[in-house]
Amino acid sequence: GENVEQHPSTLSVQEGDSAVIKCTYSDSASNYFPWYKQELGKRPQLIIDIRSNVGEKKDQRIAVTLNKTAKHFSLHITETQPEDSAVYFCAAPDAGKLIFGQGTTLQVKP
Amino acid sequence: DVKVTQSSRYLVKRTGEKVFLECVQDMDHENMFWYRQDPGLGLRLIYFSYDVKMKEKGDIPEGYSVSREKKERFSLILESASTNQTSMYLCASSYRGRHSPLHFGNGTRLTVT
Numbered sequence: 137g138e139n140v141e142q143h144p145s146t147l148s149v150q151e152g153d154s155a156v157i158k159c160t161y162s163d164s165a166s167n168y169f170p171w172y173k174q175e176l177g178k179r180p181q182l183i184i185d186i187r188s189n190v191g192e193k194k195d196q197r198i199a200v201t202l203n204k205t206a207k208h209f210s211l212h213i214t215e216t217q218p219e220d221s222a223v224y225f226c227a228a229p230d231a232g233k234l235i236f237g238q239g240t241t242l243q244v245k246p
Numbered sequence: 247d248v249k250v251t252q253s254s255r256y257l258v259k260r261t262g263e264k265v266f267l268e269c270v271q272d273m274d275h276e277n278m279f280w281y282r283q284d285p286g287l288g289l290r291l292i293y294f295s296y297d298v299k300m301k302e303k304g305d306i307p308e309g310y311s312v313s314r315e316k317k318e319r320f321s322l323i324l325e326s327a328s329t330n331q332t333s334m335y336l337c338a339s340s341y342r343g344r345h346s347p348l349h350f351g352n353g354t355r356l357t358v359t
Binding site for chain 1: 250277279281283286287288289291294296302304336344345347348350351352
């Protein structure tokens with residue numbers, strides 16, 4: 137089955153800096169990679185996803201890149217703001233279900 | 247807006263008790279999932295269901311069972327609660343279609359003493 141590894145486990149940046157979170161996956165057949173954001177005390181919510189037929193996708197200050205050859209994908213947040221502070225989870229599909237990474241706690245310091 | 251409702255936000259139970267965690271969704275989703283969230287371990291799948299009366303084991307099913315008698319309701323059952331089942335439990339639902347996003351409930355923080 138699919139295995140997803142996520143790094144780093146914690147990340148602290150100054151407001152305005154960029155943040156990058158990386159995930160690797162094991163199943164070369166995987167073709168869909170979503171990212172979920174969980175603010176403190178709230179439910180995880182989908183913020184962006186990428187399919188394997190593209191290498192990059194952007195939505196305002198967030199972007200996701202995919203390297204199918206190396207089997208890794210990354211979340212990039214530019215011009216970070218305090219409201220970006222949250223736990224971020226990457227995921228990959230496995231037989232109709234999602235397998236999540238271990239999570240990254242992002243702290244944006246004002 | 248999709249609503250996934252978990253019956254309890256906080257729950258405290260004693261070792262050996264039978265525990266029921268209830269989840270209801272209002273969007274006619276076919277798929278429903280139970281995840282467990284622990285620091286440093288991410289979201290781990292316990293059980294999932296693609297249809298009424300159907301259930302599939304996830305990655306960590308030991309010590310748990312589920313019930314899906316109606317499409318909108320998916321229950322997680324701890325037959326005999328143990329302290330290592332103290333955790334945050336998240337229910338989620340989605341449409342059957344490929345790459346359909348998961349919609350999560352607010353979670354149930356279960357403490358087993």
